Amino acid sequence: MAISSFHPPLRTLMGPGPSDVHPRILEALGRPTLGHLDPLFVGMMDETKELLKYAFQTSNELTLPISAPGSAGMEACFVNLLEPGDKALVCVNGVFGNRMIENVTRCGATAIRLDFAWGTAVEPAAVEAALKEHGDIKVLAFVHAETSTGALSDAEALCGLAKQYGCLSIVDAVTSMGGVPLLVDKWQADAVYSGSQKCLSCTPGLSPVTFSPAAVAAIKARKHPVQSWFLDMNLILGYWGEGGKRAYHHTAPVNALYGLHESLVMLQEEGLENAWQRHATMHSALAAGLECLGVEFVVAAEQRLPQLNSVYIPAGVDDATTRQYLLAKHDLEIGAGLGDLAGKVWRIGLMGYSAKPENIRLLLSALAAAMLAQGYECDASVALAAADAVLA
Numbered sequence: 001m002a003i004s005s006f007h008p009p010l011r012t013l014m015g016p017g018p019s020d021v022h023p024r025i026l027e028a029l030g031r032p033t034l035g036h037l038d039p040l041f042v043g044m045m046d047e048t049k050e051l052l053k054y055a056f057q058t059s060n061e062l063t064l065p066i067s068a069p070g071s072a073g074m075e076a077c078f079v080n081l082l083e084p085g086d087k088a089l090v091c092v093n094g095v096f097g098n099r100m101i102e103n104v105t106r107c108g109a110t111a112i113r114l115d116f117a118w119g120t121a122v123e124p125a126a127v128e129a130a131l132k133e134h135g136d137i138k139v140l141a142f143v144h145a146e147t148s149t150g151a152l153s154d155a156e157a158l159c160g161l162a163k164q165y166g167c168l169s170i171v172d173a174v175t176s177m178g179g180v181p182l183l184v185d186k187w188q189a190d191a192v193y194s195g196s197q198k199c200l201s202c203t204p205g206l207s208p209v210t211f212s213p214a215a216v217a218a219i220k221a222r223k224h225p226v227q228s229w230f231l232d233m234n235l236i237l238g239y240w241g242e243g244g245k246r247a248y249h250h251t252a253p254v255n256a257l258y259g260l261h262e263s264l265v266m267l268q269e270e271g272l273e274n275a276w277q278r279h280a281t282m283h284s285a286l287a288a289g290l291e292c293l294g295v296e297f298v299v300a301a302e303q304r305l306p307q308l309n310s311v312y313i314p315a316g317v318d319d320a321t322t323r324q325y326l327l328a329k330h331d332l333e334i335g336a337g338l339g340d341l342a343g344k345v346w347r348i349g350l351m352g353y354s355a356k357p358e359n360i361r362l363l364l365s366a367l368a369a370a371m372l373a374q375g376y377e378c379d380a381s382v383a384l385a386a387a388d389a390v391l392a
Ligand SMILES: *Cc1c(COP(=O)(O)O)cnc(C)c1O
Pocket: 017, 069, 070, 071, 072, 074, 096, 143, 145, 146, 147, 148, 172, 174, 175, 195, 204, 205
């Protein structure tokens, strides 16, 4: 059988990522491929670093995209900062905190685990108590925006505690960048990683990272070489570093980086504050509509992420039936629950280009239809009016 070209349908992506990719970014991906050491490409890499400093709100020199997805950015932070025998305090309030623990132990370090109920933020008071109890912690790690539950933690307070107790912070900002305030320098965060496919609305597969001078000093002072050759920041710097001299490390994903550059140019054009405000407004509109449909949020209002809305599936409505209906009838994707929340919640993303009025209206009317078809009583027109009232 001859296999022919793959032509995906145009879906609306309102899950936990990837989000809808803006046509400008898709167009940028198709531009002519340059050599990865071409001077023009190197110039674009330098611009990308500048744009990332804006997105992270940092002046950290060591700010660049890792050529791999958000999970690789996570791994880059852990393998560069931790050595065998080190201790890391890891806050776990969802899937990605668990993944951090895996990273710590695979570095030969010890993970001290601090659990919080899924759907709640990390509590700074509990973190401070743990930092007091264990005197020799090198790294405090936590997830700023927990995409598995929709909870936002107080990164400023947590990074402040890390400084106060003499440790380095590792912050997962995969879902927060571009969607909610992320102020790396002001908060004195040490190692922060993000992802291209959430609120930047770029294609998946790239992970912006930034390291503070204190984090760089810790990397320079290592006794053991970084266990990962590919993610060793000392080597990556030889390719991405300052000074005009670039040495081959790996072949950069040239066209993917055009896409990231374009997404960051668009973020700069919109302005970070405006992007945060847009996500907040779209969330309020969605929440007003969902409330009219009798759909309730998992996370308390003051800890909610605007870009990831976890909601309980109403009694009498089936998880898989509903998501299949949305995909088949409306080309609309929403996310399923994970872990203990599997089958109990949906995760509705409002990330980047997906955070717009059209998507909210589509989601509310399509979800109402899907639930009505299962005998659940609700009125889409009331929900749409409530959302429109917020958007007006
Ligand atoms: C999506 C996500 C990741 C992982 O990113 P990938 O690109 O899927 O590897 C890590 N942390 C959080 C909070 C995420 O939302």
